[in-house]
Amino acid sequence: MALAEDKRTAPTSRKTSRYGWLPDLPDPRDRIFNLEEAISRADQVPPKVDLSPNMPPIYNQGHLGSCTGNGIARALEYEQTRQSEPAVTPSRLFIYYNERVIEGTVNQDSGGQIRDGIKVVATLGAPPEAEWPYSDANPGPFEQKPPPNVYQDATKHEALVYKRVLLGGAGAPLRTALAAGYPVVFGFSVPMSFEDGSWDPTKEPLPVPGPGEQFIGGHCVVMSGYDFTRTRFSDPAFQIENSWGEGWGMGGRFWMDAHWFDPNAGLVSDLWVITKVT
Template sequence: MARYALGCLKDPYDHRDYDMAAYLKAAPVAEEVDHSPQFPPVFDQGPAGTCVACATAYYDKTFQKGVEHHWPLTDSQHQFSPLFIYSQRRKQPEDGGMTIREAMKIIQDQGVCSLACMPYDVHRINVPPTTEQRKAAQPYRARSYARINSIGEMQAYLVTNCFIAGVMVHEQFMDAPGGVIPMPEPGTQFLGG
């Protein structure tokens, strides 16, 4: 079976994280929610461990701005660049992945430019954005980000929005027969996220 780059690193605990529960309004949880029409086409990250940058920039930011502006999400002018995020992860010479918090901090501090402005090229994952790309990113800064800590918070947030979830992947995850992934046995080695 093919193997994939697993670039989601586990966020260490940080007492400064905002808790999403503080922002959620009491509302009934929907029986069913389908946000798929508000997402861009499926993105192939290729062999690079850019999954966190793809999730935060290409999917989450594109979703948010698409809902806000009613943009057509098949246009790269209205899709956001994973490379803008990933090329600025903490300094490391190889393709070592990143945490969700690192990606969100970049989006909060700098924003993120469009995929048209900074196209995805796995050979350029260590090339930082140009001055023009940084300027194009500024209007798309996040005001804040928060951590979701429970299934109830996930369900409440999904009624009107989407969120980014990191998943620790184990061997059975990759080779699940029939697509049903079993819970890992105690002591199972995780491959990454």
């Protein structure tokens, strides 16, 4: 099953597997996003940032637990555009397969860790999706190792610089990263309200789970902006790009309150930016 296990998760069955984020294990070797460096690149941290006009079209992971492969491919493709490189949609299945090689779960739709997906695009790269197309069939291509020529072409599209973003008060580090032009790939614990109809993604930011609310898995998404006018609180809401197609939410996007990103809440982790690609 592709759901990332959460200690607070109660439901035991799902009709589809549309999640798949597994929390990273601690690694002291992680490079940390330098806030001072980011601020020096951005003239200021404005009250509103929206990177979505330059983001690629919303992906659709279908029934596979490949959200990490989708999120990382999205950040990689965006950075190509930001650097004025020829934009090539990366193969999401290539990233997802090789994540599972690292994690020893290659024969399962097990989900994956964001760090391992970042390692894939940093060490192997990612070939064009046209060379290793996406399919959510299960059983299907997600279990198959790509041929040697696909691995060879993957090296033309690598993440050269990638860094972890630390959480801070009211999402300040996230706002700085976004203002510097970098979308943030991250994982969050999915509350029951995400799917039970009690929350409408077209009308309001996803509220922080209430006491006793159940969690149904872990999901990797991409943050592409923030806006102080999108929330009733004094802190901003953050614009999030999902991987369930453009027919979901606000054209494939939704908003999250800044309270999600309180480092003491334990709801969000594994936040990464890709800042240089080939």
